Amino acid sequence: MFVTFPEPVIPERLRLGKSLVVAVDGPSGSGKSSISKAVARRLGLAFLDTGAMYRALTWHCLNGRINLENAAAVEAAARTVKIEQSLTPDGDFVRVNGINVTGPIREPDISKAVSAVATNLGARRELVRRQQEIIAQCGSRIVVEGRDITTVVAPRAEARLILTASEEARLRRRGLQLGGSQTQAQLREQVVGRDAKDATVVDFQRAADGVYTVDSSELDFEETVDAVINVVRRSVNEGPAA
Numbered sequence: 001m002f003v004t005f006p007e008p009v010i011p012e013r014l015r016l017g018k019s020l021v022v023a024v025d026g027p028s029g030s031g032k033s034s035i036s037k038a039v040a041r042r043l044g045l046a047f048l049d050t051g052a053m054y055r056a057l058t059w060h061c062l063n064g065r066i067n068l069e070n071a072a073a074v075e076a077a078a079r080t081v082k083i084e085q086s087l088t089p090d091g092d093f094v095r096v097n098g099i100n101v102t103g104p105i106r107e108p109d110i111s112k113a114v115s116a117v118a119t120n121l122g123a124r125r126e127l128v129r130r131q132q133e134i135i136a137q138c139g140s141r142i143v144v145e146g147r148d149i150t151t152v153v154a155p156r157a158e159a160r161l162i163l164t165a166s167e168e169a170r171l172r173r174r175g176l177q178l179g180g181s182q183t184q185a186q187l188r189e190q191v192v193g194r195d196a197k198d199a200t201v202v203d204f205q206r207a208a209d210g211v212y213t214v215d216s217s218e219l220d221f222e223e224t225v226d227a228v229i230n231v232v233r234r235s236v237n238e239g240p241a242a
């Protein structure tokens, strides 16, 4: 059974105030998680990494020897697994049925397998439902990042943007992040190869109507955070992108 998050995970100060949902989509390695966390910290908002939920479900299936090709079994697993994760930008934990999987869900075996789960439409439906529930539990004051947040999970978010960067920048950043543990071919498969598979079910490369784009190829980390905050301000003051 999916159990709602215990209240103390979302401090009251992050839940109070006017609705401000910031929806961030983009390809692998574009900076969604790290930049979104920094933005949530600056704006005093909760934070949801939806990719971690797809990774957690993938870990659960592999751990339970559920065949990822068996769409009905994966969908059933999505409905029954209990996933708990930190909802503040300063926390970093993910638990699956009470097991701490914070580290394991970032391992290359999960990165390799996760697209099989992310392209399961029944599993997506269930995770989207949970994500919308979490947004409501956070008083709609949250930065949410993933691949279908601007279009499916929170199409009415106060601010919606695609965070992107050139393929070269994304490969370089992911390589640095993984401390040089991966060959160039492995990195390419995990970043470019995975995006190609995921793009068969969600369009996260192109901004939908009203969605802003921030390209961080030529920006450093802090400049990118500033650019996203500017988009949030502009969205709130002037509305969606023209």
Ligand SMILES: Nc1ncnc2c1ncn2[C@@H]1O[C@H](COP(=O)(O)OP(=O)(O)O)[C@@H](O)[C@H]1O
Pocket: 026, 027, 028, 029, 030, 031, 032, 033, 034, 035, 173, 174, 176, 177, 216, 219, 220, 221, 222, 224
């Ligand atoms: N503008 C930037 N300049 C330099 N490094 C960045 C920038 N944006 C993100 N990074 C770094 O790139 C790496 C990948 O970012 P991450 O947030 O994991 O991407 P995603 O969630 O989109 O896959 C991280 O180590 C992050 O700190």
Ligand SMILES: Nc1ccn([C@H]2C[C@H](O)[C@@H](COP(=O)(O)OP(=O)(O)O)O2)c(=O)n1
Pocket: 027, 028, 029, 033, 050, 051, 052, 054, 055, 114, 115, 118, 145, 146, 147, 148, 149, 194, 198, 202
């Ligand atoms: N809202 C989302 C979030 C992630 N996914 C998929 C896409 C990715 O292959 C996996 C893991 O996402 P994650 O954001 O952790 O991926 P990165 O390694 O940061 O690129 O889940 C999705 O289909 N929809």
